[in-house]
Amino acid sequence: MGEPASKILDRGPAITRSINLNFQGDWGQANFHRIMSWLVQELCDRCGPRSRVAIFSMRGGGSEGVTLVNDGEMHIALGTPVALMGAAQTGEAIFNGQKFPQLRALAVLPQDDRMILGIDPKYGCRTFAEIREKKPPIKLVIGPDSPDSPTGWVSHRFLEAHGITPDLIRSWGGEVVDTWCRPEQCLIPVKETTSDITAAVHEAIMTPWWTNIIDGPRKFIPVPAEPEALEKLHKMTLLEPATLPAGYWDSLKDEIPTLSFRDFLLFCREDLPDDIAYLLTWCLVETKSMIESQYHHINPNKTPLGYPFDPVKMAKTSLPLHPAAERYYREHGYLS
Known part of the structure; x- marks a missing residue:
């Protein structure tokens, strides 16, 4: 049933147990699904042999990831634009008084919209x-x-x-x-x-x-x-x-x-296990070339996912960072 994580890759952190997670993508053909596919592969390469991660499509207008992660149906989701997503903490703007204090960020990914x-x-x-x-x-x-x-x-x-x-x-x-x-x-x-x-x-x-x-x-x-x-x-x-x-x-x-209307926010709930949040953040930064290369044929001023990723900017999230994500950014000098 697959090789242990330590036999697949010998660089960076690994989780020896097998994990099962749900990621919220987009409708199926846009950037959220592509980003999630990259993360799923990099994450599962470094986890136990029976690890499985599902990427779910959305049916609505793009904001359902907030409630699905908050309610525990999804573990990870993306939202845009980043500034508007920050209002989930306070209940401002689009959230109309409803607050989601359990949400935590892992990274900002660039899109110049x-x-x-x-x-x-x-x-x-x-x-x-x-x-x-x-x-x-x-x-x-x-x-x-x-x-x-x-x-x-x-x-x-x-x-x-x-x-x-x-x-x-x-x-x-x-x-x-x-x-x-x-x-x-x-x-x-x-x-x-x-x-x-x-x-x-x-x-x-x-x-x-x-x-x-x-x-x-x-x-x-x-x-x-x-x-x-x-x-x-x-x-x-x-x-x-x-x-x-x-x-x-x-x-x-x-x-x-x-x-x-800039940028994507990758977020989770505060109770996402630290080792998973840390490994995801490591993958976001250390394997970013794998997703960046999929956009190199597009003019950098008109790419639907910006490149190159800047880890310092990735750490400047509109929601509070998950503690394990914050630890990664601080350990590597991306957050002072």
Whole structure:
């Protein structure tokens, strides 16, 4: 039934007993599943011969890992964006007063993402002020306004901070499509020249989906966020103001202000055994080249998982570190 951990690898920590864990991935084809697959292999290589780790798919909008780990159904999960995930401790923002004090972090993994609004050029609107003034009858695709969907929840706050709501859009003669959670569900239909969708609010800006929408035949305009709105959003969502540089898309000639939607948080519960938490953290740092290499063919400015990983930044989590993870980072000089 397999080889003992000590016979497979002679570097780093090992757990001689066999373990059985549940990891929460994504819907099956995105970054969370890929990250979890890497960790499962590296972890099981260093554990007892009957070790088994299951990676579960999610069905909802992306936030269910918090409750599943808190309730003990899952041992490890990922969440994004990192700043918003930190509100699980305090019950702020998307968590609406519900607190999860048992959650602990293992690492931050990089993803340089933003939240933006793109709009069809036929309306002649290049700013939020022009949208509010002209009141175009847009057909907007946006995630659901639900705590189950961090993307959808933040998207609605993003519009509200700019003085725009679904009801207001409908009063202009427009339409709001808010039934889909996943980026590809929202964005792929928009790029088709036959699509009647004329505006989109979403993240995942590094994907070909956004490139096709902005630089493809439809030539959507990325609308700069307003500084006052970004200040409101920081208070409401804990997400920082950010920018997109000129040239990010071929048609983007000037830097524009946007809302940060950065990074993945890998987290567990405080009662995860110390040896497992320590070994996972060791794997995250010491075997990171195994996952980084899977993204090296992608422009580092547009990769869905950033590289190289910086262990110092990995240790700067929005939830308290698991004590064993903190011990690893301190022992290796990544945390002072």
